[in-house]
Structures are given as C-alpha cells and as structure tokens.
Amino acid sequence: MDWLRTAISRCAALFGGRGMDADLDEELGAHIDLAIEEGVRRGVPEQEARMKALREFGGITQARERYRTQRGLPWLEVLAQDLRFAIRMLWTNPGFTLVAVLTLAIGIGGNTAIFSIVNGVLLNPLPFPHPDQLVALDESKPNFPTGSISYPNFLDWRKDNHTFASMALARGYSFSLTGKGDAEQVKASFLSSGFFAVLGIRPLMGREFTPAEDKQGAAPVAVISEGLWRRKFDSAPNVLGQLITLDGKNYSIVGVIPAKLHLPRISDDDVFAPIPQWTNSILMLRGAGLGFHGIGRLKRGVTVEQARADMGRVTRNLAAAYPNEDRGIGASLTPLKEQIVGDTGSFLEVLLAAVGFVLLLACVNVASLLLARAASRSREFAVRTALGATRARVIRQLLTESLLLGTAAGAMALIPAIWGTHAAIKVLPAALPRADEVGLDFRVLAFALVVSLLTGILFGLAPAFRISRANPQDALKSGGRGAVSSDHRVLGTFVVVELAIALVLLSGAGLLIRSLMRLWNVDPGFNPRNVVSIGVSLPPSMASASMDETRARLRELTERFAAAPGITAVSQSWGAIPMNGEDDQWFWIDGRPKPKNQNEMGWVIDYIVDPDFLRVMQIPLLRGRFLARGDDERSPLVVVVDDVFARKFFPGQDAIGKRIRIVSSDDKAAEIVGIVSHVKQWGLDSDETQSLRAEYYLSCMQMNDGYIAGARSGTGMVIRYAGSLGAALDSLRQVNKQMSNEQVIFGEQSMESILSDSLVQRRFAMILLGAFAALAVLLACVGIYGVMAYLVSQRTQEVGIRMALGAKRSDVLAMVLRTGARLAAIGVVAGVLGAIALTRLMGNLLFQVSPADPLVLACVCALLAIVAIAACLIPARRAASIEPMQALRTE
Amino acid sequence: MGEDRPDVLQGTLDLMVLKTLETMGPQHGYGIARRIEQVSGDSLRLNQGTIYPALLRLQQRGWIKSEWGVSESNRRAKYYSLSRIGRKRIEQEARNWERIAATMARFLTASS
Numbered sequence A: 001m002d003w004l005r006t007a008i009s010r011c012a013a014l015f016g017g018r019g020m021d022a023d024l025d026e027e028l029g030a031h032i033d034l035a036i037e038e039g040v041r042r043g044v045p046e047q048e049a050r051m052k053a054l055r056e057f058g059g060i061t062q063a064r065e066r067y068r069t070q071r072g073l074p075w076l077e078v079l080a081q082d083l084r085f086a087i088r089m090l091w092t093n094p095g096f097t098l099v100a101v102l103t104l105a106i107g108i109g110g111n112t113a114i115f116s117i118v119n120g121v122l123l124n125p126l127p128f129p130h131p132d133q134l135v136a137l138d139e140s141k142p143n144f145p146t147g148s149i150s151y152p153n154f155l156d157w158r159k160d161n162h163t164f165a166s167m168a169l170a171r172g173y174s175f176s177l178t179g180k181g182d183a184e185q186v187k188a189s190f191l192s193s194g195f196f197a198v199l200g201i202r203p204l205m206g207r208e209f210t211p212a213e214d215k216q217g218a219a220p221v222a223v224i225s226e227g228l229w230r231r232k233f234d235s236a237p238n239v240l241g242q243l244i245t246l247d248g249k250n251y252s253i254v255g256v257i258p259a260k261l262h263l264p265r266i267s268d269d270d271v272f273a274p275i276p277q278w279t280n281s282i283l284m285l286r287g288a289g290l291g292f293h294g295i296g297r298l299k300r301g302v303t304v305e306q307a308r309a310d311m312g313r314v315t316r317n318l319a320a321a322y323p324n325e326d327r328g329i330g331a332s333l334t335p336l337k338e339q340i341v342g343d344t345g346s347f348l349e350v351l352l353a354a355v356g357f358v359l360l361l362a363c364v365n366v367a368s369l370l371l372a373r374a375a376s377r378s379r380e381f382a383v384r385t386a387l388g389a390t391r392a393r394v395i396r397q398l399l400t401e402s403l404l405l406g407t408a409a410g411a412m413a414l415i416p417a418i419w420g421t422h423a424a425i426k427v428l429p430a431a432l433p434r435a436d437e438v439g440l441d442f443r444v445l446a447f448a449l450v451v452s453l454l455t456g457i458l459f460g461l462a463p464a465f466r467i468s469r470a471n472p473q474d475a476l477k478s479g480g481r482g483a484v485s486s487d488h489r490v491l492g493t494f495v496v497v498e499l500a501i502a503l504v505l506l507s508g509a510g511l512l513i514r515s516l517m518r519l520w521n522v523d524p525g526f527n528p529r530n531v532v533s534i535g536v537s538l539p540p541s542m543a544s545a546s547m548d549e550t551r552a553r554l555r556e557l558t559e560r561f562a563a564a565p566g567i568t569a570v571s572q573s574w575g576a577i578p579m580n581g582e583d584d585q586w587f588w589i590d591g592r593p594k595p596k597n598q599n600e601m602g603w604v605i606d607y608i609v610d611p612d613f614l615r616v617m618q619i620p621l622l623r624g625r626f627l628a629r630g631d632d633e634r635s636p637l638v639v640v641v642d643d644v645f646a647r648k649f650f651p652g653q654d655a656i657g658k659r660i661r662i663v664s665s666d667d668k669a670a671e672i673v674g675i676v677s678h679v680k681q682w683g684l685d686s687d688e689t690q691s692l693r694a695e696y697y698l699s700c701m702q703m704n705d706g707y708i709a710g711a712r713s714g715t716g717m718v719i720r721y722a723g724s725l726g727a728a729l730d731s732l733r734q735v736n737k738q739m740s741n742e743q744v745i746f747g748e749q750s751m752e753s754i755l756s757d758s759l760v761q762r763r764f765a766m767i768l769l770g771a772f773a774a775l776a777v778l779l780a781c782v783g784i785y786g787v788m789a790y791l792v793s794q795r796t797q798e799v800g801i802r803m804a805l806g807a808k809r810s811d812v813l814a815m816v817l818r819t820g821a822r823l824a825a826i827g828v829v830a831g832v833l834g835a836i837a838l839t840r841l842m843g844n845l846l847f848q849v850s851p852a853d854p855l856v857l858a859c860v861c862a863l864l865a866i867v868a869i870a871a872c873l874i875p876a877r878r879a880a881s882i883e884p885m886q887a888l889r890t891e
Numbered sequence B: 001m002g003e004d005r006p007d008v009l010q011g012t013l014d015l016m017v018l019k020t021l022e023t024m025g026p027q028h029g030y031g032i033a034r035r036i037e038q039v040s041g042d043s044l045r046l047n048q049g050t051i052y053p054a055l056l057r058l059q060q061r062g063w064i065k066s067e068w069g070v071s072e073s074n075r076r077a078k079y080y081s082l083s084r085i086g087r088k089r090i091e092q093e094a095r096n097w098e099r100i101a102a103t104m105a106r107f108l109t110a111s112s
Helices: A002-014 A018-041 A046-057 A060-071 A074-092 A094-123 A151-160 A195-199 A226-233 A304-321 A336-341 A344-386 A391-427 A442-469 A472-477 A485-520 A540-544 A547-563 A613-617 A643-649 A705-710 A725-739 A751-757 A760-794 A796-804 A809-845 A854-880 A884-889 B010-024 B029-039 B048-061 B084-111
Strands: A134-140 A164-178 A184-191 A221-225 A243-246 A249-257 A271-274 A293-298 A330-335 A531-537 A567-575 A584-589 A602-609 A621-624 A638-642 A659-662 A668-676 A695-699 A714-721 A744-750 B064-070 B076-082
Touching: A002 B048, A018 A046, A018 A060, A018 B029, A018 B048, A018 B076, A046 A060, A046 B048, A060 B048, A074 A094, A074 A391, A094 A344, A094 A391, A094 A442, A094 A760, A134 A336, A151 A164, A151 A304, A164 A195, A164 A271, A164 A531, A164 A744, A184 A744, A195 A293, A221 A226, A221 A243, A226 A249, A243 A271, A293 A304, A304 A330, A330 A336, A344 A391, A344 A442, A344 A485, A344 A760, A344 A809, A391 A442, A442 A485, A485 A760, A485 A809, A485 A854, A531 A725, A531 A751, A540 A547, A547 A567, A547 A705, A547 A714, A547 A725, A567 A613, A567 A725, A613 A714, A638 A643, A643 A668, A643 A695, A714 A725, A725 A744, A744 A751, A751 A760, A760 A796, A760 A809, A760 A854, A796 A809, A796 A884, A809 A854, B010 B029, B010 B048, B010 B064, B010 B076, B010 B084, B029 B048, B029 B076, B048 B064, B076 B084
Parallel strands: A184 A271, A221 A249, A602 A695, A638 A668
Antiparallel strands: A134 A293, A134 A330, A164 A184, A164 A243, A164 A293, A221 A271, A243 A249, A531 A714, A531 A744, A567 A602, A567 A714, A584 A602, A584 A659, A621 A668, A638 A695, A659 A668, B064 B076
16 A cells, blocks of 8 residues: 555656745755754854754755655656657757658558558458358359359258358349339349348348248248338338338338448348249259358357368268269358458558558658758767766657657658548449448557557667767767768668668559559450440339240340440340359260269350340451341250360360250250350459350340240340440430330449459559559658768768869769769669569569569669669759868868 | 764664654654664764655655644744554564564674
C-alpha cells in the first residue's frame, strides 16, 4: 500500500506547480533562520552563525533538487522538457518541419491505406461465428479441381460424412419477379436446407428451409433478402406467408434474411428458393455439373485434414456404388476464407512491399535532412555537452525531436490513409474480395501508430548517434561548420540507398506495364469491340409452352432483335460465354465403344449458338462452314470445332467429315462440318496453361428438349451493334417491350468490359505501383538534390581555394557532377541487383516478361541516371558560380 | 566534520525521524535534525538538508503529516507529526532494523 500512496502523491505533485516550490523555499528558509537564532542565542555573532547554519545544512540547491526528484515524476518532467524543446526547435524551422512531416505523412499514409486493405481482406477473420470451422466444398474432377457438386452426390455427402457439423449447397439463379410493380429480374440462389445456419446467420424474421423442403414435391417456399423486403414490401411486418411470383410460380415467403451477408456468392441475392424448386430435368442426375457449390462447418476440434480424409472415404464409397458417374470424383475442401480471398494475397503483398519501400525512402530523405541540419546544430550540442549533458541525454533529446516529427506525420497521414482506402475500394471491388469489410479499425490505427514511432526512430537514430559522437572541442573550434568527412560518407550512402529503392519500384512498375502491354496484344480469338452479352427472361406464360412454341419464340426474339435499329448481328448464346461463363460437355468419337464413365470421355467447352454467332464475335472460320440456318431440329446434328479440338482429337487427320457422339444430345452422332479459330475462354493470361481447351459449337435449334425447356424461363444472347452501347441497349429494350411487358432484359455486359475486368487486378497493381514509383523518384530526386546542395555548401571554401589556385569553372562543375555520377552509378548497380532479386516475387502478376527484362531495366536505369544528374546540376552550377574572393573572405 | 563519521543510511534516517517524532511530538525540520544529531552524539555525519527528502518520502507513504505552525520565536515553520499509520509502523520498522543490526553484528564477530 505504501507504494500506491507514494504513486498517488507523486502524480498529484505534477499538478502542484510553483506553489509547492515556494512552500519548500519557505520551509528551508525557516530551517536556516531557526539555526541562526539558536547560534545567536548561544552568543555566536550572527554572521558566523549564518555560515555555520549553511555549512551544516550542506547545500541548499542539492537538497532542493533531491526533494523535487522525490516529489514528482522526474522522467516525465524531463520528457515534457524535451518535448517543449523539440516543439520549439521544429517551430523555429517551419520549412524543414513542413517538408519532413509531409514527406513522412505521404509514406505513412500510403502504408496505412494499403495495410487497412490487407487487414480487411487478409488478416481479419470472416465475420461469421467460429469462422475457422468453415470450408468451401467442391467436387474435384479430372479437368476441374473445384468443379460443381451434383445434387444427389451432395445429399449422400451430407448423409455419410462423420466430420461436419453441417453442410449446405447453393447455386446462383435469376428469377423474373412479376406481380409486384414492374416485372423485374432478381438475383437469386437455390439453397439446400440449413445454408444460413452453417454460416451462423439468423433470419431477420421467420425461418430458412427445412430438410423436408430438400425433397422434390414439397410446397414452393422462398426466403427473401432484407433489401427486397424493404423495396417491394415496404418493410411490412406481416410479410411472412405472403406470396411472391417467381418465373410465373407462386412461392410463399417463409423468412427474411438480413442484409450484408459477407459471402460473395450470395451477397447480392434477393431471393432464395429450395433446390428442388428448380425445374431442371437433370437436377437428379448424379453426373450432372449444374453449378452447385457447397459450404460446410466442421465439427468442433476437427481439422481440415481429418475432414478431407473422411470425405475421401465418402467419395470412394460413392465411386464404388456409382462407377459410371462417380469414378474419379473426389471432394475438394478449401478453408472458406482462403477460397474467398483467393490469390489476392500475393497481389496485396506486392503492394505492401512497394509502399513499404516508399516509406523507407521517405525515412532516408528525412534522415539526410536531419543530418545536414545536424551539422549546423553541432555547435549547440557541443555547448550542451561541455555544460555536462551526457551522450545519452543528447541522443534522447534528438530522438524526442524525431519521434515528434514521426507522430505528427502519423496523425497527418490519417487523412491520405482514409482517402486512399476509400478511393482504392471504389476503384477495385471487382479485383478485391471482401472490399465491403475494409475500413479503419483498431488494428489499422495501431499499425499507423507503430509505423509512425518506428519511422521516427529509424530516421532519427543515425543522425542522433552521429551528432552525439562529435567531439565538443572540435565542434566549438570549427565554428559550427562541423561537418566531418564521415558525414559525407553517410550522406553518400543515403543517396545510393534512395536511388536503389527508386529503381526497384520503377522496375516493378515497368515490368507490370510491359506485362499489360503484352496482355493487351494477346488476340482473344474474337473481336470484343461493340459486342454486348445480355440475358432475356421470357414471360411467365411461356412456362407451359411446347417445344415448338419455345423454338418459335426464340427465333422471333433473334429476328426482332436483329432488325432493331443499330443492331448488326444477334445470336443466342447458351453454354459457355467467352471469358465469362464456363460450360463443358462430353463426347466420344463415333465408331468406338461408349466409354464407361465420364473421365474416359472427351471433354470440351461447348458454345450453343445461332448461325450468326460468328458474325457477332468475328471469329475467323478456318475451313469448311459454320452452323447454318438449315441446321435445325429437323436436320441431322452437325458440329463445328476449333483448331485446338481438331489437333487434339484428330491429330494428323482432317477433322471435317468426322463424326462424334455427344452425350448431352442423347448420345447422337454429329458430323464435324467446319473448323474455326480458337477462342481464349479462360482469359488472356491463363488460357494456354489450362487442360480443358478444346471447343465446339452446336446449333441451339438442334438441342434436345431439356435445353429447349430450360430456355422457356430465359435465354442468353450476344449482340453486335454499331454506334454507342447505350443507344443499342435502348433500341433493344424498345423492341423487347413491343414483344411483351413481362419480358425483361438483364445482366447486360459489354465484351470489352469483361475483357478489361479480367485484367483489373493487374491494372490496379500497375496504377498503384506506378504511383508509388513516381513518388519514389520524386522523393529520391529531392533527396539527392538536398544532399548535393548541402555538400556543395560545405565545400564553398574549398572551391574558392581551388579557383583561386586556377581551377576553371568547368572543372568545378565537373567535380560536383563527378561526385553525383559516382553515387548514382553505385545506386543504380545496387538497385538493379535489388530489382532482379525482388521483382521475382511479383510472380503471377507478370505475363511473359522476365523479372530481369533487359528493356525495362535499361529504361529504368537511364531514367534514374538522368534524374540523378539533373538533381545534381543545380548544386553543381551553384558551386561553379562561386566567387573565389567572396568565398575566402566569408571565412 | 571528521572523516571517520559514517554517512547516514537512507532507511536509518527514516526510522530516526519516526522515533524522534514519537518521543518529542510534533516538530519542525530543524528541530528533528538537531535532535538526531544530539541523540547520535555527533557520531553521525548528517547533512541537515537530507532530512527534507526523507520527510517528503515518509509523507508520501502517509506515515507522517505536516502543517504550518509558529515556532517559539514566532517564526512560521512547517511542523511534522506521526499519522496513525506511522505510529503503527514504528514497531515493525524498529524490529526490522534490530534484525539487520543483529545480523551484521554476528557477521562482524564471526569474521574477526
């Protein structure tokens, strides 16, 4: 308890101020007076009594100091003193302070912004209870490590596993919502029971689906989003039990799910329906890949590895029971966070490293500023040392100054940090999963604080040690121009480091620019300009149409859209869409026995289209013919393949005239009538490395009833237009409205935007890295200029002597430039080595560019050399313009 | 001030102050210092100034308290007196000190 009372008393004394000192003085005065009184009483003369009293007291000043030390918190008082002094120092040098704080604020702000993104995307756990128990579930297939799960397989997985607490399945869909205001296409998902429970999301109202609703024949029920509830139902409290008409069928609403689901797959969805409500004839086919993907929650204490082993057992049993469909099919388990975040990690790490370099550069810059300034302050510190300040005390004082600078910069950096984070999130939701979870939280603020303090120490330490080591006598003698040659060495090192860092960043940006240029020059295999892909949902009344009626409707749709003003060519587009939607089929070559299971079949990307598809996409026809108008439901099945298909399945032969049997067309034989050029389905960068690349084209009019029935609710189309996209869409909507009020165009996406979205991450990295590199060059430029200008000012006298002894101005100019050039050369060499070592880590952001690309490195070196020389030029000219007499006289 | 008189150990001074206040009642700094010098028979070397940090330390612990008063010669002076806590602690501190002194004594006789 004694220590507590002492602590309280000491803290209280901090606020006592001058009154307490006066108190003490009076007390000590009384002591002396009393001593004198006693002496006088004993007959000693007053003067002598006073001397004796003072002698016995033993040093009033020391007693007062010790008393004060005991009274308050001395280290705090010293700190306050240091701080006051530091503020005064910075205040009297506003130019220096402003430059230093701004430089650091840019560095810290950039780091905080990028870190807040890294924090939100990579570090923070998913916003679900026990998020580490969540895994994403997929079927691993020969061609797809994470393919879709068939519904029957999922039901067995859920039944047979021992390691999952719960498991659920989902598939995206799009309903046309009618009967509530304007007809509207809403994003939706078919879900198994318990989907939200797996995530730990509770319905806002009502319930989610029950296991009974996982079975076919259950009454149609739906869960809606909070957004739809507010928008279409005016937040009515009695929404449960009301009917909602989706694709012409009435669903009874059983629940409302809160907004902000934080699961990318379903976060934009407005409607959820049980899986068996999907009218798809092959839903219950075990071999069907219908785009279902699962999530699961592991039982407490079960690791992903154990669950993998368990699911391995489950899928092996299924493969034994259903060899035709399930041979070679496994279960793929990925921690959910890993699946959501994907490969963003390496991309963000590159950015974090780059912005870290910018901060380092800012530190070096400020350190060299401080060092240059320190030389002029060496006298001040020499005086302090001479008056008894210890070296530790001087270092402490200097570090207080730099920490103050760092913290000021950190506080200021919050502005660019907040602004930068917002800007980044606005620019790149497409490139960044979990963007909605990014923000300034406690961890980000702590990061900013720690970075600011570390920054302060980092750039303050070197100058502090250097100054404090200076011999006070030398410093006093040299009259304040106490720069020593070792100072020059340190400053030279700073220049080298700055150049090297700038070079690393520049080459990173250069490599990305070159990668993007390469990518833009890759031929996607079609002409994306002036092409738009849309979805069209047919009126609910079509739901009961016959196959012939449906075909007639589709033909009418194609013809009327094609006749719309500004529209050049139109095609239905089912199956895969280049770069935007995957779909695959199986076949075997006619004349051979039908393979026993899918894995021994030929796998192919399928495009199910109209004859005009080639005109829409402008894909070159290599040989034979494309699908024609006559290839319809009454004529024999034909197929057009791409050159990859022809080479892979008919090597060394002419594919045209050959026949293949197509599983999805009821094993019918189709004749290959033409070969077209390959389309880069998997994107500009990764198509070459995919295993599934063969493509074929079928006529949608020749598809079987299952496909035609599927088109009754809606169809996809691709359209080539002339003029602007807006005008083309207006014109299409007008025609669409003429056809039916209940027919909706949705999901319009220009092919160009699909193409550029596929590069958005790289482009974002390039823009940021480019910005960082530009900043780095600017900082390096300022830094080199500052150092050179300082060195020149230090050598004024020397230059004066040289010139007095006959050196020409050009000699002086050359001398300074030589110094700069030497530093630049070392910096560039170090930078090139660093760049080659570090840009390797950019790995998958690069495309067909070696990290040591000579062109990029040469350009970057040349640029930096020019910048360095330019930065030296002004100081060099100043040196050359020195008047020798004046320089010598100022001594 | 002879060279053979030892400096006062810190904890010792505290106890001396407490003991002085116990025997003499409220007293000012000078009075305490004089009393300690007298009792120790000038065998200790005491800078009177060191008494003040000690007084502050005891006050911070709450063992003594202070108030301004007037001396016999009508001089304003700060008077110190034992607090309730301080009164209780004297016994304990004295025992501690005796134990240390006894231990030291044993060491000295053992090694001589």
